[in-house]
Amino acid sequence: MAKTKTQYVCQACGHIEIKWMGRCPGCGEWNTLVEETVAPMRSTAVAATKASPQPIQSIPAQTEQRFQTGMTECDWVLGGGIVPGSLVLIGGDPGIGKSTLLLQLSQAIASQQKRVLYVSGEESASQIKLRAERLGTVHDELYVLAETDLDLVIESAMQVKPDFLIVDSIQTVFRPSLTSAPGSVAQVRECTGMLLRVAKSHNIATFIVGHVTKDGALAGPRMLEHMVDAVLYFEGERHHMYRVLRAVKNRFGSTNELAVFEMHDNGLQEVSNPSLLFLSERQTIVPGSAVVAAMEGRRPLLLEVQALVAPTGFATPRRMATGADYTRVNMLLAVLERRMGMQVQACDAYVNVAGGVRVDEPAVDLGIAMALVSSHRDRPLARGDIYIGEVGLTGEVRTVTRLAERLREAQKLGFQRCVIPAGQTVTESFPGVEIVPVQTLQDAMLRAF
Template sequence: MAKTTTRPAFKCTECGWTSGKWVGRCNECMTWGSVVEEGAPKLASVRSSIPVAKAVPISQVSADAAARTLTGVGELDRVLGAGVVPGAVLLLAGEPGVGKSTLLLEVAARWAKAGRRTLYVTGEESAAQVRLRADRTDALAEELYLAAETDLGTVLGHIEEVAPSLMVLDSVQTIGTAEADGSPGGITQVREVTGALVRVAKRRGMAVIIVGHVTKDGAIAGPRLLEHLVDVVLAFEGDRHSGFRMVRATKNRFGPADEVGCFEMGEQGIVEVPDPSGLFTSRHAEPVPGTCVAVTMEGRRPLLAELQALVAPSPLPQARRTMHGVDTGRLAMVLAVLERRCRVKLYDRDVYVSTVGGAKVADPSADLAAALAIASAATGHTIPHGVVALGEVGLAGELRRVPGTDRRLAEAARLGFTEAVVPAETGQARDRMPTMRYGLRVHAAATLQQALDAVGLVPRRGSGPAPSADVG
């Protein structure tokens, strides 16, 4: 029997929070002026219905309908796991100006040039503005259809008329519908628009790529439900002052969620960078103190990054510690270990550490390269050409192994490096480790001091830390 339920008198149009009385600010999403009076009570009932399709054993379900299709952009296909699955909904989020629209216009053009019908819907630009960008990046194709719309119903009408196999929506925050409360970009509107696109994508077997905005702290704007509704969540990362861009999968129902794709933004648009290690290293005619190359892992891809350090006498009572592109907390720990365990004098010197090419290094495996670069700058001794270093530094001065050592060494050997300094956690492990791997001469060190000795960075006499009183 149907049961009548009484709903609260007031509801937030942004997040759906309900209240028995009017308030000026929603207690859930903290939005001002979004709480409005609800209508009359409605009749609520739950009834069973006959399913349209019968449930079958999973072994009898054909996987042919989920065959992947390559986008034509190799680095994006790498992140997605060898292409797009029909009916999949992808969310691409990134900061303003990072190049989201440029990348997806290139994806849409390559998809269309392969003879597959594509619909590009823009809610942020006019059709003429998108055409200008397409002329500049050579993204014109006969099968690429363009529409500038901000109404969900009209967008769905375009889908029925064009019948594309891929649709790009730029962006979900600009599309609104009269079926939901609030203004376009609000929590309720974004949820309704995304839900409608997911339903039509699954029904038609059409792949959909949605552009999403991010908040000032880097999180995807809108309700958290947005990330649950879609099949793939991609983060488009990059610095405005650098042309390097990275697409990182944070969720992928059809492939690995730890893969990255590399791109470079130029005057002619965005181009793939299948071998990005050269962007983050520099070649010096003569060895220079204060430089060392690390092998980091971005997802499952090894990348070489050069760390540079400069150590100078400080005129200030408290020496400066300036870091760019590296984790300041980890570097502070490395400085303390160098001074305390390896007697490298740093307490009265300014220390500057930076990466080459705007790379951001958060991998603990870069600890050893940073320590060698700082020790080289402090002692004035150079690290020989062709040396890479990888390993995590512990507070006791020990070196800890990092995952993917073989893959990192193979990448370094491929790029022409000849020596590597790697951790050996015990003396027995150091004795068992081969001296040659992938054509590299391997120096296995159990401690940071042994790593310094392996590359000839012996602190000068009297360069140890300031005397301290014994405790205990």
């Protein structure tokens, strides 16, 4: 009898070793090598069709035939709708509302007389029915299957012939032909590849749910994100009612698009004007508050940046940033101390973007810096001011992209004065809005106070 061959596979990166090791040489993670049986090689020889190079101009152009989801915010993130035959991966923290979003999405698609198959490996069919009744998403064209065997899932999909397939989640389904456990690197890779082939060959739009690690990254091999057509992240604080759906990869549309939802007892509700929502609880006159204009894909988003600078009681002052880039906040504090003479070496500094939204673009630098100055001086900024600009290490205010869209959003929400980089020309007129160009942080401070 032939001896069964085994190998040790890292569950984080997929690295393979012939013996167990405490630390993976590939990614450096500890205790991630798991013993798996080596599957025998199968002959997959097929008649190869020879492909010859051809000029790109002679290749016929094809346009994707999308269908609308029935949820405008989801269509915005997906680039205009769902492409039949596409494979989309959606990830998020446990309990954030991924299953709720997909169930509402299923009902919206089923209402267009399109057949939907919802496959759950984590809940029973009765549990899904109870949630659907609570959310009001029960529909005749919505089919539910509680199964973890992927071969049986695909067999059921061939019988139902859905237009839209949801697998919740990819870590719970498995193929019996593989000896590794569900959720392992081999199972995740094989199951995703099988779903990809089914989606492309039968023109079924497929959404798969992926678990995330404690660091917020998608669990499983990095190859998982390369195999799918789009990667969506569903983010938000569990104790906040706002949820953000963000696209970080999309082969059929623009990346870095963002959609905002509000969580209620009856499910998620779309927020058509997130800027107004995030600024609705802003205080009238308070030091340390500034409004910035950030771009999330093609959408301008006005957000409130709050800062608190207070004397520290420790030898080393604390620096904390929530929703903003921690490194850039430290850089701005160094620029304010060195170039503007603001003494913060003995002060704690806290920066928060209100509403639980995360902003990483440099165009919010000026707003963060002005909020820090306002808190340090204990003098509030004017309520009708908005700050747009990147701050360099020498204290200069640098230009930003898509300034006209940001100013148009500020005008729509009633802001009277916009502080922008002096090196950027504004060709469009904005009645009721005073444009204040500044070259340095010093100029911005003089105009603000």
